[in-house]
Amino acid sequence: MHWVNNPEARELFEFLNPFLKLPDHKTLSGEILTNAVSEGDNTMEMALKEDPVGITLTFDGWTNVKSEQLLGVVIMTSEGRPYVWKATDISSERETHVEVMEKTEAMITELEGKGINVCAVVTDSAGAYAASR
Numbered sequence: 001m002h003w004v005n006n007p008e009a010r011e012l013f014e015f016l017n018p019f020l021k022l023p024d025h026k027t028l029s030g031e032i033l034t035n036a037v038s039e040g041d042n043t044m045e046m047a048l049k050e051d052p053v054g055i056t057l058t059f060d061g062w063t064n065v066k067s068e069q070l071l072g073v074v075i076m077t078s079e080g081r082p083y084v085w086k087a088t089d090i091s092s093e094r095e096t097h098v099e100v101m102e103k104t105e106a107m108i109t110e111l112e113g114k115g116i117n118v119c120a121v122v123t124d125s126a127g128a129y130a131a132s133r
Contacts, residue, residue, distance in 0.1 A: 044075075044083045045114060053078035054119030057107060059100075061090075073107065078119075 013020055023032070048055055056076040064070055073086040086107075100123075108118045 044085075045116070047077065047081070048075060048083065048111075048116045049114070051077045051079075051117065054117035055111070056120040056122055057104070057111070057118055058122040059104075060123075067091075071103075075111075 010022060013022055055078070058074045058076060060072045060074075062070055062072065068089050069091045071086075071088045071090045072084075073088075075083045075085045077083075104121060108121075111118050
């Protein structure tokens with residue numbers, strides 16, 4: 001979002017349309033971003049509820065550039081369309097198969113509470129995930 005405060009980008013937009021007033025990055029990252037994310041979440045939720053077969057909950061763990069342990073959750077529709085649902089920092093948590101099972105059950109309960117049918121769960125081969133199967 002830093003491009004909106006870049007003088008060269010502002011100059012280009014001013015050249016293209018001198019009457020255009022660009023919002024700054026704080027405006028874009030505030031209400032506009034919140035509304036866009038909310039709209040995307042609503043669209044995703046509707047598509048998942050309407051899936052005739054049920055969705056697949058997929059997990060994958062990785063380490064980001066800050067060396068934080070992340071748990072990524074992608075939901076796949078029965079037609080193969082992926083939706084990124086969550087990415088959670090789990091660096092401070094002990095990951096055993098018990099914790100993985102508890103998180104998985106909580107996610108399934110949350111999705112089913114929204115009227116979304118979960119028909120499968122897929123994980124990577126990390127020890128805690130493999131043991132929780």
